[in-house]
Amino acid sequence: MAASEIPSLSKVGADCKPGRGRPRSEHSHEAILDAVLRLLEAEGYDALTIEGVARQAGVGKQTIYRWWKCKAELVLEAYANHAASKTPVPDRGSLRADLEAFLGVAFKRLTDISGPIMRGLMADAVHDDEFREVLVSAFVAKRHDALRQIFQRGMERGEVDLAADIDLACELILGPLWYRLLLQQGKLDARFARQLTTALLAIVCVRADSSCERIEPVAVRA
Amino acid sequence: MAASEIPSLSKVGADCKPGRGRPRSEHSHEAILDAVLRLLEAEGYDALTIEGVARQAGVGKQTIYRWWKCKAELVLEAYANHAASKTPVPDRGSLRADLEAFLGVAFKRLTDISGPIMRGLMADAVHDDEFREVLVSAFVAKRHDALRQIFQRGMERGEVDLAADIDLACELILGPLWYRLLLQQGKLDARFARQLTTALLAIVCVRADSSCERIEPVAVRA
Amino acid sequence: MAASEIPSLSKVGADCKPGRGRPRSEHSHEAILDAVLRLLEAEGYDALTIEGVARQAGVGKQTIYRWWKCKAELVLEAYANHAASKTPVPDRGSLRADLEAFLGVAFKRLTDISGPIMRGLMADAVHDDEFREVLVSAFVAKRHDALRQIFQRGMERGEVDLAADIDLACELILGPLWYRLLLQQGKLDARFARQLTTALLAIVCVRADSSCERIEPVAVRA
Amino acid sequence: MAASEIPSLSKVGADCKPGRGRPRSEHSHEAILDAVLRLLEAEGYDALTIEGVARQAGVGKQTIYRWWKCKAELVLEAYANHAASKTPVPDRGSLRADLEAFLGVAFKRLTDISGPIMRGLMADAVHDDEFREVLVSAFVAKRHDALRQIFQRGMERGEVDLAADIDLACELILGPLWYRLLLQQGKLDARFARQLTTALLAIVCVRADSSCERIEPVAVRA
DNA sequence: AAGTAAACGAGACGGTACGTCCTGTCTTCTT
DNA sequence: AAGAAGACAGGACGTACCGTCTCGTTTACTT
Numbered sequence: 001m002a003a004s005e006i007p008s009l010s011k012v013g014a015d016c017k018p019g020r021g022r023p024r025s026e027h028s029h030e031a032i033l034d035a036v037l038r039l040l041e042a043e044g045y046d047a048l049t050i051e052g053v054a055r056q057a058g059v060g061k062q063t064i065y066r067w068w069k070c071k072a073e074l075v076l077e078a079y080a081n082h083a084a085s086k087t088p089v090p091d092r093g094s095l096r097a098d099l100e101a102f103l104g105v106a107f108k109r110l111t112d113i114s115g116p117i118m119r120g121l122m123a124d125a126v127h128d129d130e131f132r133e134v135l136v137s138a139f140v141a142k143r144h145d146a147l148r149q150i151f152q153r154g155m156e157r158g159e160v161d162l163a164a165d166i167d168l169a170c171e172l173i174l175g176p177l178w179y180r181l182l183l184q185q186g187k188l189d190a191r192f193a194r195q196l197t198t199a200l201l202a203i204v205c206v207r208a209d210s211s212c213e214r215i216e217p218v219a220v221r222a
Numbered sequence: 223m224a225a226s227e228i229p230s231l232s233k234v235g236a237d238c239k240p241g242r243g244r245p246r247s248e249h250s251h252e253a254i255l256d257a258v259l260r261l262l263e264a265e266g267y268d269a270l271t272i273e274g275v276a277r278q279a280g281v282g283k284q285t286i287y288r289w290w291k292c293k294a295e296l297v298l299e300a301y302a303n304h305a306a307s308k309t310p311v312p313d314r315g316s317l318r319a320d321l322e323a324f325l326g327v328a329f330k331r332l333t334d335i336s337g338p339i340m341r342g343l344m345a346d347a348v349h350d351d352e353f354r355e356v357l358v359s360a361f362v363a364k365r366h367d368a369l370r371q372i373f374q375r376g377m378e379r380g381e382v383d384l385a386a387d388i389d390l391a392c393e394l395i396l397g398p399l400w401y402r403l404l405l406q407q408g409k410l411d412a413r414f415a416r417q418l419t420t421a422l423l424a425i426v427c428v429r430a431d432s433s434c435e436r437i438e439p440v441a442v443r444a
Numbered sequence: 445m446a447a448s449e450i451p452s453l454s455k456v457g458a459d460c461k462p463g464r465g466r467p468r469s470e471h472s473h474e475a476i477l478d479a480v481l482r483l484l485e486a487e488g489y490d491a492l493t494i495e496g497v498a499r500q501a502g503v504g505k506q507t508i509y510r511w512w513k514c515k516a517e518l519v520l521e522a523y524a525n526h527a528a529s530k531t532p533v534p535d536r537g538s539l540r541a542d543l544e545a546f547l548g549v550a551f552k553r554l555t556d557i558s559g560p561i562m563r564g565l566m567a568d569a570v571h572d573d574e575f576r577e578v579l580v581s582a583f584v585a586k587r588h589d590a591l592r593q594i595f596q597r598g599m600e601r602g603e604v605d606l607a608a609d610i611d612l613a614c615e616l617i618l619g620p621l622w623y624r625l626l627l628q629q630g631k632l633d634a635r636f637a638r639q640l641t642t643a644l645l646a647i648v649c650v651r652a653d654s655s656c657e658r659i660e661p662v663a664v665r666a
Numbered sequence: 667m668a669a670s671e672i673p674s675l676s677k678v679g680a681d682c683k684p685g686r687g688r689p690r691s692e693h694s695h696e697a698i699l700d701a702v703l704r705l706l707e708a709e710g711y712d713a714l715t716i717e718g719v720a721r722q723a724g725v726g727k728q729t730i731y732r733w734w735k736c737k738a739e740l741v742l743e744a745y746a747n748h749a750a751s752k753t754p755v756p757d758r759g760s761l762r763a764d765l766e767a768f769l770g771v772a773f774k775r776l777t778d779i780s781g782p783i784m785r786g787l788m789a790d791a792v793h794d795d796e797f798r799e800v801l802v803s804a805f806v807a808k809r810h811d812a813l814r815q816i817f818q819r820g821m822e823r824g825e826v827d828l829a830a831d832i833d834l835a836c837e838l839i840l841g842p843l844w845y846r847l848l849l850q851q852g853k854l855d856a857r858f859a860r861q862l863t864t865a866l867l868a869i870v871c872v873r874a875d876s877s878c879e880r881i882e883p884v885a886v887r888a
Numbered sequence: 889a890a891g892t893a894a895a896c897g898a899g900a901c902g903g904t905a906c907g908t909c910c911t912g913t914c915t916t917c918t919t
Numbered sequence: 920a921a922g923a924a925g926a927c928a929g930g931a932c933g934t935a936c937c938g939t940c941t942c943g944t945t946t947a948c949t950t
Contacts, residue, residue, distance in 0.1 A: 049905060184354065244893075
C-alpha cells in the first residue's frame with residue numbers, strides 16, 4: 001500500500017481543494033504529528049492532551065482543532081503515518097503458516113510499541129461514535145481485510161471449505177486478540193498465536209479429508 | 223443470589239469493623255447508588271460525574287470518595303446490585319443448547335440495557351489498571367467461569383474432547399462478543415449466537431465420531 | 445455638509461495617491477461601512493468584531509486592516525459618515541436660547557441612537573492613545589468648537605463677560621454631559637439642558653447688570 | 667469611615683453566612699488582591715487578566731470567579747482596600763478652601779497613581795451595566811457625597827444659596843474632572859482646581875451680597 | 889452523662905484541560 | 920497593487936470536574 005494512499009486522516013475526505021486562501025501549512029502539520037509521537041512515547045496516551053500537543057508543536061490550538069476532531073483522531077493519524085499499516089500478508093504456502101505469520105507480526109507490534117496506543121484508541125472509540133467509525137474504517141477494517149485475504153487464499157488452495165464464513169472467522173481471531181489486549185488477561189505470544197490458528201483451522205477447514213488433521217491432529221487440545 | 227453475595231464493592235474487602243465512630247449511613251449508600259442508576263439512564267455513562275452523583279444524591283462528594291475509588295467502581299456496584307449478575311446456567315441437555323441459551327441471555331441483556339454501561343466500564347478499565355482488576359474479578363471472570371461450567375458439563379456428557387482447552391474456548395466466545403459490543407460492528411443477535419456456538423462446537427467436540435456433525439453438519443458454513 | 449468634507453477617516457491623511465496597482469475598491473469600502481452600521485444596530489458596539497464585519501461585508505480581514513487601525517476607527521468613520529456631525533448652530537438670538545438649542549439637539553441624538561456608540565468609542569479611546577487623539581480631533585473637538593462659537597456669539601452680543609474663560613465653560617458643559625452619558629446616572633433631557641444652561645450663564649455672564657437675572661432670576665436654584 | 671465598613675466588595679452583599687461548608691480562605695483572598703495590585707503596577711490595567719492574577723496569586727481561576735464577576739470588580743476591591751477611599755473632607759473654614767482642598771487631593775491621587783486605574787474601571791463600566799452600578803455605588807457616589815457634604819457645609823455657613831441645586835453642582839465638578847481624565851485633554855492641576863472652584867462659587871453662592879466677590883472678584887475669567 | 893471518633897452535608901480550594909473566540913499577520917490565487 | 924479567502928501563532932475567555940481540604944453537625948460506641 002503506497003504511502004500516498006494514507007496521506008492524511010485529518011479533515012477526513014476533505015481532499016484539499018486547490019482553491020483560495022492560504023494553503024495548509026505542511027510544516028505545522030508535521031510539527032503536530034511529531035509532537036504527538038514524542039508525547040505518546042514520553043507520557044503515554046492518557047496523559048496526551050490537545051493543549052500539550054499545541055504547546056510541544058509550537059502551534060495554536062485552533063490549528064489542531066481545524067484539522068482534527070479529537071485527540072484520538074490525531075493519534076490515529078500520527079500513528080498510522082508512522083507505522084503505516086504495513087500489512088504485506090505474504091503467501092507462506094499454507095493457511096496455518098499465513099495465519100501464524102500474520103498473528104506473529106501483529107502480536108509483536110502490539111506487545112512492543114503500539115499496544116498502549118491501540119488500547120487508548122479503542123477506549124476513546126467507545127465513547128465517541130464518530131471516531132469509532134473512523135477507527136474502524138481506517139484501521140480495524142484493514143486488519144479484517146488482511147485476514148480475509150489470508151482465508152481467501154486458503155480457500156483457493158483448497159484448504160478452506162468453500163462454504164466457510166470467512167468474516168466470522170476473522171472475528172474469531174480479532175475478538176480474542178482485542179479481548180486479551182484490552183483486559184491484559186493473558187499474553188499475546190507465539191503460543192496464543194498457535195492456539196488461535198489451530199482453533200480456526202478446526203472451524204474453517206475442509207472436513208472428511210485430512211487437510212486439517214494432516215497439519216495438526218487435535219486442534220485446540222492442550 | 224442472596225444480597226450478601228455482593229454485599230458491596232465499595233471499600234472492597236473492608237468489612238466494616240463495628241468499631242467506633244458514626245457508622246456508615248445506609249441511607250446515603252442507597253441514595254448514591256440510586257442516583258447513579260438514575261443518571262446512567264438519563265444521561266449515559268460518559269456524562270456521569272462524581273460531582274453529579276453527589277448533587278443528585280444530596281450527598282457530599284467526600285462521602286463518595288470515602289467508599290469508592292472512581293466512577294467506574296461506583297457504576298459497577300450500582301449495576302451489579304441492580305441486575306445482579308444472575309447467571310443460573312441451567313442444564314439444557316446438550317452443549318449446543320447450553321451455549322445458545324447462555325449467549326441468548328447475555329446478548330439480550332447487552333442489547334437491551336447494559337450494553338452502554340459495559341462499554342463504558344470496559345473503556346475505563348483500559349486506563350485504570352486497578353479498576354481493570356476489579357472489573358475482571360467481579361464481572362468478566364464470572365462470565366468466563368459460567369462458560370467454563372458449560373463446557374465442563376459438555377465434557378462430562380462426552381460431547382467435548384477431554385483434551386480440549388476450555389479456557390481458550392471461553393476466550394473464543396467472549397472475545398468476539400466484546401469485539402462486537404465495543405466496535406458496534408454487527409449485532410448481538412440469535413444468528414450470531416448460533417454462529418458462535420457452531421464454531422465452538424467444531425473446535426472442542428470429539429472428532430472422528432459424529433457427535434458434532436449430528437447436531438449440525440457443517441458448522442460455520444453459510 | 446458635503447460628503448467630501450469627511451471623505452474618509454480611513455488611513456487618515458493618506459489621500460490615496462493615484463499610484464500604481466489596483467485602486468482601492470469603493471465597493472468594498474461601502475460594504476464594510478454598511479456592515480458596521482448593520483452590526484452596530486443588530487448587536488451593539490461591544491459585540492462588533494473586525495472578523496464579524498469582514499464576514500458580514502464579504503470582505504477579507506486584511507482589506508479592513510489595510511485601511512483602519514482598529515474597530516473604533518472603523519465605527520467612527522461609519523458613524524460619522526452616517527449621522528455626519530451636522531452641527532449647524534444657528535443663531536437663536538440669545539446665549540440661553542443658543543445653548544439650550546445646542547444641548548437639545550445633542551441630547552436628542554445621544555438618547556435616540558448614538559448614545560451606545562459614543563459610549564463605546566469613549567471606552568475604546570481610554571485604552572488606545574492613538575485612537576483617543578483621532579476621536580478628539582474628529583469628534584469631541586468639533587463639539588467643543590461649536591460651543592465655543594456659541595459663547596463667542598454671546599460675547600459679541602455683550603451677554604458674556606469679555607474676560608470669561610470660554611474653553612472652561614465648554615468643559616463645564618461637555619464634562620457633565622459625558623459624565624451622565626457614561627455613568628447613565630441621570631437623564632439627558634430638557635431639564636438637564638436648562639439646568640446646565642442656567643449654571644453656565646451664571647458663570648460667564650456680565651455681572652452687576654441684570655443681563656443674567658433678566659433671563660432667569662435664580663440660576664441653578666430649584 | 668472605618669476600614670471595617672468596606673471589608674469586601676466581593677460577592678457584594680453576600681455577608682458570608684457563618685454557615686456550612688469550608689469557609690472562604692482569607693489567605694487566598696489576600697493573595698489575589700495582592701497579585702492584582704502587583705500586576706496593576708507592573709503591567710497596567712489593560713494588561714491585567716483573570717488568568718494572570720490566578721497564576722500570580724497561586725490560585726485556581728474558579729476561586730476568582732467564585733467571588734468576583736469580572737476583572738473590573740476585582741480591581742475595584744483591590745484598589746478600594748488599598749487606598750480605601752480616605753475621604754476626610756476636613757472643614758477648612760470656607761467653601762472655597764474646602765473645594766480646593768478636596769480637588770487638590772483628588773487630582774493628586776489621580777495624577778500620581780490611580781489615574782490609569784480609574785480610567786480602566788470607567789471604560790469597563792461602559793460595557794458592563796452590572797459593574798457600572800457597583801462602581802457608582804462603591805466609588806463615584808462616595809465622591810459625590812463628599813462634595814455634597816462640602817456644599818452643605820457652605821450652606822450652613824451662609825455661603826451657599828439655600829435654593830442652590832447641590833447635586834447639579836457636584837456634577838459640574840465631577841463631570842469636567844472625568845472629562846479631562848478620560849480624554850487626557852488638559853491637566854488635573856492646581857490651576858484647574860482653582861478654575862473649577864471659582865466657577866462653582868459663581869453658581870451656588872448667595873447673590874447680591876459680596877460673599878463670592880469678596881473671595882475672588884471675577885470668577886472664571888482668565 | 890460526658891467524651892471520643894468517625895461519618896456526614898456542604899462547599900471552598902488548587903489544578904488542569906476543555907473548546908471557543910478574536911487578534912493581527914501571513915500566504916495563496918484572482919482580478 | 921488590491922482584494923477575497925482563509926490558515927496561522929497566540930492568548931484569554933469562562934466552564935467543568937477532579938480529588939483534597941476544612942468547616943460545623945450528627946450519631947454511634949466507649950469511658
